[in-house]
Amino acid sequence: MLRGALALILVAAGPAAAADPAAYAAAVAEARARWESSPHGPLLERILPPTFEPKQLPAPRSRGAELTVRYCVQCHNLPNPAMHHAAKWPGIVERMVLRMEGRGNLGPLMTEMMAGVKAPSAEEAKVLVAYLRRHAQKPLDPKKYPEVNRPSGEPFRLACNQCHVLPDPKRHTAKEWPAVVERMQENMEWMNRVVGSRPIDGEPQLRIEDINAFLVKYARKR
Ligand code: HEC
Ligand code: HEC
Numbered sequence: 001m002l003r004g005a006l007a008l009i010l011v012a013a014g015p016a017a018a019a020d021p022a023a024y025a026a027a028v029a030e031a032r033a034r035w036e037s038s039p040h041g042p043l044l045e046r047i048l049p050p051t052f053e054p055k056q057l058p059a060p061r062s063r064g065a066e067l068t069v070r071y072c073v074q075c076h077n078l079p080n081p082a083m084h085h086a087a088k089w090p091g092i093v094e095r096m097v098l099r100m101e102g103r104g105n106l107g108p109l110m111t112e113m114m115a116g117v118k119a120p121s122a123e124e125a126k127v128l129v130a131y132l133r134r135h136a137q138k139p140l141d142p143k144k145y146p147e148v149n150r151p152s153g154e155p156f157r158l159a160c161n162q163c164h165v166l167p168d169p170k171r172h173t174a175k176e177w178p179a180v181v182e183r184m185q186e187n188m189e190w191m192n193r194v195v196g197s198r199p200i201d202g203e204p205q206l207r208i209e210d211i212n213a214f215l216v217k218y219a220r221k222r
Pocket of ligand 1: 047048068071072073074075076079083092093095096097099100117128163
C-alpha cells in the first residue's frame with residue numbers, strides 16, 4: 001500500500017524532475033547550431049533577437065520553462081514570455097505547433113530543416129500556453145494613461161507597438177526603463193523595424209528621450 005503510494009508520487013514528480021535549468025543553455029545552443037546552418041539560417045536568425053537567455057526564463061524549474069526550451073528554440077532564438085500579452089499567446093502557439101507538425105505556411109520552404117523538428121503533444125501545448133500566459137506582458141490601459149493618445153505620448157506609442165502591445169509603464173521603475181528601451185532599440189535593429197531617433201517615412205521623429213520621458217513619468221515607484 002505504502003509502496004504503491006510512493007511509486008505514484010514518483011511518477012507524478014517525473015516530468016518536473018526532468019527540468020534541469022543547468023542544461024538549458026546547452027540545449028538552446030545545440031538547437032541553434034542546427035537551424036543556423038540550414039539554408040534559411042539568415043531568415044530564421046532575424047525572427048527573434050538573441051537578447052533573451054535561458055537563465056532569464058521565469059519559473060525555470062517549471063514544466064512550462066522546460067517545454068519552451070525543448071520546443072521553442074528549434075527554429076529561432078528563445079522567445080520571452082513577457083514579449084506578448086496573455087491574449088496573444090494561444091494563437092501564436094497554435095501557429096507554431098502547425099509548423100512543427102510540418103503544416104505551417106513556411107512548411108515547404110523549410111522541409112530540409114523540418115526533418116529533425118519535434119512537435120509537442122496536445123497536452124504539452126496546453127502547458128506551454130499556460131506558462132507563456134502566466135508570465136506574459138501586461139498591456140497598457142489607455143484609460144489609466146490618457147496621455148498615450150496625446151502628442152506627447154506619440155513617440156512611445158509609435159515606437160513601442162510595432163512588435164507587441166504597449167507595455168504597462170508600471171512594469172519597471174524609472175531607473176530600469178532606459179536600459180529596457182535601449183535593449184528594444186537593439187531588438188528593432190535586429191528585427192528590422194523602425195528605430196527610435198530615425199524618422200518613419202520622413203516623420204514623425206521618434207526621439208528616445210521622449211520615449212523614456214513618458215515611461216519614467218508613469219514608472220513604478222520602487
Ligand atoms: C518549426 C519552426 C518553429 C518552431 C519550432 C517555433 N517557431 Fe516561432 N516562428 C517560426 C517562424 C517561421 C516565425 C516567423 C513567422 C511568424 O511570425 O509566424 C516565428 C515567429 C515567432 C514569433 C515572432 C512573431 C510574433 O508573433 O511575435 C514568436 C513570438 C514565436 N515564433 C514564438 C514561438 C514559440 C513560443 C514557440 C514554441 C511553442 C515557437 N515559436 C516555435 C517558426 C517556429
Ligand atoms: C522590433 C520589435 C520590438 C519593438 C519595436 C519593441 N519591442 Fe519590446 N520586446 C521585443 C522582444 C523581441 C521582446 C522579448 C525579448 C526581450 O525582452 O528583449 C520584448 C519584450 C519587451 C518587454 C518585456 C521584457 C522586460 O524586460 O520587461 C517590455 C517591457 C518591452 N518589450 C518594452 C518595449 C518598449 C518600451 C518599446 C518601445 C521603446 C518596445 N518594447 C519596442 C521586441 C520589440
